[in-house]
Amino acid sequence: MQKPEIPADDAARLDRLHGLDILDTLPEERFDRLTRLASRLFDVPIALVSLVDRSRQWFKSCQGLDASETPRDISFCGHAILGDEIFVISDAAADIRFHDNPLVTDNPHIRFYAGCPLSASDGNKLGTLCIIDRVPREFGEDDANLLRDLALMAEQELVSIQMATTDELTKISNRRGFETLSSYALEVCQRLNKQATMLFFDMDLFKEINDGFGHAEGDKALCAFAQVLRETFRTSDVLGRIGGDEFAVLLSDTGIDYVDTTLDRLQQAVNRLNLEACRGYDIHYSVGAIEFNAVDHGDIHKLMSAADELMYKHKKQKQDTGDTVKIVSLKR
Numbered sequence: 001m002q003k004p005e006i007p008a009d010d011a012a013r014l015d016r017l018h019g020l021d022i023l024d025t026l027p028e029e030r031f032d033r034l035t036r037l038a039s040r041l042f043d044v045p046i047a048l049v050s051l052v053d054r055s056r057q058w059f060k061s062c063q064g065l066d067a068s069e070t071p072r073d074i075s076f077c078g079h080a081i082l083g084d085e086i087f088v089i090s091d092a093a094a095d096i097r098f099h100d101n102p103l104v105t106d107n108p109h110i111r112f113y114a115g116c117p118l119s120a121s122d123g124n125k126l127g128t129l130c131i132i133d134r135v136p137r138e139f140g141e142d143d144a145n146l147l148r149d150l151a152l153m154a155e156q157e158l159v160s161i162q163m164a165t166t167d168e169l170t171k172i173s174n175r176r177g178f179e180t181l182s183s184y185a186l187e188v189c190q191r192l193n194k195q196a197t198m199l200f201f202d203m204d205l206f207k208e209i210n211d212g213f214g215h216a217e218g219d220k221a222l223c224a225f226a227q228v229l230r231e232t233f234r235t236s237d238v239l240g241r242i243g244g245d246e247f248a249v250l251l252s253d254t255g256i257d258y259v260d261t262t263l264d265r266l267q268q269a270v271n272r273l274n275l276e277a278c279r280g281y282d283i284h285y286s287v288g289a290i291e292f293n294a295v296d297h298g299d300i301h302k303l304m305s306a307a308d309e310l311m312y313k314h315k316k317q318k319q320d321t322g323d324t325v326k327i328v329s330l331k332r
Contacts, residue, residue, distance in 0.1 A: 002097035004078030009124070013081075014054055016124040020158065023051060023058055030157050030166075030173070030181065031061035034129065037185075037236045037252070038150050039063045041192075042143070044131045046108060049118070049154055050077040051127035064132075065108055074102055080115035081125035086144050089113040091136035112137045114144075116151035121159050129154045149191060153184040167241040169219055170226035178240025182250040183300045185238055186292060195255040196292040199263075200307035201229075202315060203245035204284040213281065225283055228273055232266045248304060256291040263287065286315035 007013065017023070031049050038047040046064035050057045057075040059068055072078050076098070080087035092098040092110050103110050115130035129151040160180070167174040173181060182198075189196040203225060210218040222245065229239055229247060238250040251258070274282040288310025290303065297303040 001074070001101045003073045004075065005082060007082060007125075013124040013126070016120045016122065017051060017053065017126050020120075020126075022060060022158070023053060025060070027061065030177065031154065032063075033181070033236060033238070034150055034154050034157075035061040035063040037188075038129065038131055038147070040236060041146060041150075041188075042131050044112075044133045046132035048077075048130050048132070049127065050075070050115070050130060051118075052077055052081050052125075057127070060127075070103065076103070076110065076113045077115050077128045077130060080128045080130065081117050084117065086114055086116045086139075086147060087128075088139045090138060094136075108132065109134050111135050112139075114139050114147060116147045118151060118155050118158060126158060145191065146188065149184065149188050153181065156180055156184070167226075170223050170241050172226050172230065173238070173240035175240060175242045178238060178242065178248060178250075179300055179304075181238045182240075182248075185250055185252050186300055186303070189252055189292070190294065194253045197251045197254050197256055197259060198290055198292065198303045198307040199249040199251070199259070200242075200288045200304065200311045201225075201247040201249075202286050202311055203247075204286055204315065204318070205281075206245040209281055213279075217279070221279075221281075221283055224273060224277070225270075225285070228266065228269045232262070232269050242304075246308075248307070250300075256289060259289045263289070286311050286318060288312070288314055 035047040035049060039045070048059050048063070048065065049061040050059055052072060052075065055072050056069045057072055057077050059065070062068065076087070076089065089095055089098060090112060092101065092104045092113060098104050110132050112133035112135065113130060115128035117125045118127050118129060120126055129147065131147065166172070166177055186196055203221070206218065206221070209221050222241070226239075226241060226247065229249065233239060233249055233251070236252060240248050242248050251262075270283055270285070288307045290307045290310055292303055297306060
């Protein structure tokens with residue numbers, strides 16, 4: 001077995017890693033969503049955000065593996081951080097460097113590995129976003145481009161770890177975090193020629209909740225709605241509180257035809273919440289839904305603006321008809 005070399009700048013690299021204060025922290029949705037997406041897009045059982053510490057590799061996010069860390073001297077990621085390019089092992093059992101590695105001969109029985117280094121803003125390699133399979137497989141240029149895109153998303157999250165990208169109240173992404181994650185998710189969908197749909201929500205009569213029941217109750221209503229969104233949409237979808245009582249969701253690999261079914265499921269969940277909570281008020285919302293079109297929208301900001309415009313049309317429609325409950329998926 002070949003142990004990974006220790007880079008000459010390892011002390012500076014470790015200082016940068018430890019300065020993030022991220023090691024041994026709790027799981028975070030922004031990283032878990034990336035590993036779930038990687039596992040799904042590559043159809044692999046294991047995907048990791050692995051950070052290479054002094055004597056271990058520690059997993060900030062881990063899909064398909066029970067361990068939270070493994071020794072650095074048997075890690076594949078220890079090799080991957082030595083270079084700038086994606087480190088690929090098509091068949092570890094046939095590779096002299098890894099054929100007798102405990103991670104190959106025992107659980108998790110690695111045969112295929114591809115790890116893209118994750119760099120800090122100063123260039124130090126912190127770890128990898130990697131995918132693992134238990135059978136040999138090939139890794140083409142399109143695969144490499146996709147893994148780089150996902151790794152760039154992970155890098156952005158590491159770089160912004162000390163920036164406020166999570167809404168403190170609802171614990172989902174705030175506007176900055178949502179726009180960052182959605183931008184990269186949209187780029188991935190474009191690269192793979194997959195559909196993407198934006199939903200923009202505004203809670204109806206929210207001012208009345210604050211005025212009639214107090215701001216603390218208004219905060220509870222925001223948290224309840226965020227929780228319903230989290231439970232209704234897929235774990236690979238990007239959710240965010242855009243500001244005040246506005247929320248947005250980007251659905252990857254999803255066209256507008258899927259939206260009505262999803263919104264029906266959301267409305268059923270909100271109906272259950274209103275029936276069970278007995279708060280003295282009900283939660284209602286307006287929504288705009290639009291499918292991404294590169295010609296019309298161009299970027300995440302224009303897509304959000306278009307969905308926001310449709311949301312206001314829906315709100316006005318409900319005001320004109322006196323309907324505060326029925327959800328209509330508006331499309332353009």
